[in-house]
Amino acid sequence: MVSTLYCAAQIKEPFKSLHGGSFTGKPIANSPDPLSNYRWTDPKTSDALQIYTLFPQKVNFSKAASFTKQKNGVLVKGNGDIVLDFGIESAGWLEFDCDADIELPEASISEYNEPAILNAGAQNPVKTKKVTRYGRTYRLELNDLLYEGVRFAWIHVKQFDKPFTIKNIRLVCQVKPVNYKGSFYSDDTLLNRIWYTGAYVVKLNSLQDFFGAILMERSDRHSWTGDAYPAQAAALAAFGNYDEIAKNIAFTSVQDNGIAAYSLYWVLSLIEYYQYSGDVEFFKRFVPNAEKRLTLAVSQYDSVPNLAFMGWDERLGAGFENPNINESKFAFRMLCLNVWKKFADALNYAGENELSLKYKKIAKIKTRNLPEDFSIYGAHAVAETVNAGLSDLPAIKKQATILFGDRIRRLSYS
Numbered sequence: 001m002v003s004t005l006y007c008a009a010q011i012k013e014p015f016k017s018l019h020g021g022s023f024t025g026k027p028i029a030n031s032p033d034p035l036s037n038y039r040w041t042d043p044k045t046s047d048a049l050q051i052y053t054l055f056p057q058k059v060n061f062s063k064a065a066s067f068t069k070q071k072n073g074v075l076v077k078g079n080g081d082i083v084l085d086f087g088i089e090s091a092g093w094l095e096f097d098c099d100a101d102i103e104l105p106e107a108s109i110s111e112y113n114e115p116a117i118l119n120a121g122a123q124n125p126v127k128t129k130k131v132t133r134y135g136r137t138y139r140l141e142l143n144d145l146l147y148e149g150v151r152f153a154w155i156h157v158k159q160f161d162k163p164f165t166i167k168n169i170r171l172v173c174q175v176k177p178v179n180y181k182g183s184f185y186s187d188d189t190l191l192n193r194i195w196y197t198g199a200y201v202v203k204l205n206s207l208q209d210f211f212g213a214i215l216m217e218r219s220d221r222h223s224w225t226g227d228a229y230p231a232q233a234a235a236l237a238a239f240g241n242y243d244e245i246a247k248n249i250a251f252t253s254v255q256d257n258g259i260a261a262y263s264l265y266w267v268l269s270l271i272e273y274y275q276y277s278g279d280v281e282f283f284k285r286f287v288p289n290a291e292k293r294l295t296l297a298v299s300q301y302d303s304v305p306n307l308a309f310m311g312w313d314e315r316l317g318a319g320f321e322n323p324n325i326n327e328s329k330f331a332f333r334m335l336c337l338n339v340w341k342k343f344a345d346a347l348n349y350a351g352e353n354e355l356s357l358k359y360k361k362i363a364k365i366k367t368r369n370l371p372e373d374f375s376i377y378g379a380h381a382v383a384e385t386v387n388a389g390l391s392d393l394p395a396i397k398k399q400a401t402i403l404f405g406d407r408i409r410r411l412s413y414s
Helices: 189-204 225-238 242-251 260-277 280-285 287-302 326-349 353-368 379-387 394-404
Strands: 021-023 038-040 050-054 058-061 067-070 073-076 080-098 106-110 128-130 132-134 137-139 148-157 164-175
Touching: 050 080, 073 080, 080 106, 080 189, 148 164, 189 225, 225 242, 225 260, 242 260, 260 280, 260 287, 260 326, 280 287, 287 326, 287 353, 326 353, 326 379, 379 394
Parallel strands: none
Antiparallel strands: 021 038, 050 164, 058 080, 067 073, 073 164, 080 137, 080 148, 080 164, 106 128, 106 148, 132 137
């Protein structure tokens, strides 16, 4: 259940409660977003984040004899854990109220059903900590920005003297004002759920000044250029928040996170933004930036650099573990072809015909020199050849049929 009204006067929140719009109609079917039917009247890029409250959908106990459920809380009668499931993942933090003077309990949060433990470098790698007290309100504060990726939470009662009641257990969630302008419907419920879950994930990671990529605080919650590419693509389709997307493209224009493929994904983001928005002035403003990246890609195509990262799938080197295996190199080269061709088309539409011919020529030469046998290409490399518009080549078509026709082979965690 979503609440926009609950307010704990004794605690200062970083943002104002949900405002500037209203709930209209029914929630979107197949969407996990608790605000899917909330519409802001006039959302702007400059808007601050807002907050809303979720209450747990399930409350369980590690020791049944130590706790009793009540209408708005839990009566604590002994030591043990209160286990909370909020039903969906959110960008938020745990709070609760208690009128009694109690020993500060520890609390935990997680995206999965056990308290989270992350990598070193996070402000709190172990997502368990004593709560902070503000009058009669208690809050779990794991990082300076408060929010984490939360579906599950725990309140650990280790010190017990006499019975007390914990009330109004809640997840305070943050959101950037944005409305659904796009929609998706098919006769396949799973596809519908995938589309709206993708949109919701992007919405969760929409921060004040940029598109984030990671909800859990682990020291790297910034706009990763490669992660921003699919996030911005989803936002184009679901939200049409062009100003926000343009802002993030400009924000990430000076970086590639030290990952060769991410530099090319930035160019694809620029192209797709132009295709959706028609903002030729913005596109032309960043053409020189894109040219630098694609000129570098010409030399990298022939002599593939240290790729640093091509995906989490073991077939691509298991993240940063071993990224320079052949499949990663094949996929990178096909990504280069894809971007050169798409950039040439975008330049042509923008009236930059001479420059367009330059990149068409590069792509044509590299395509002409492709091997005749693609049997050593795996699912990822072949997928990139399809993205590059080469699926009509008989050898590609043959390998794609073999790989994509096998459910096990096409499964990927990347």
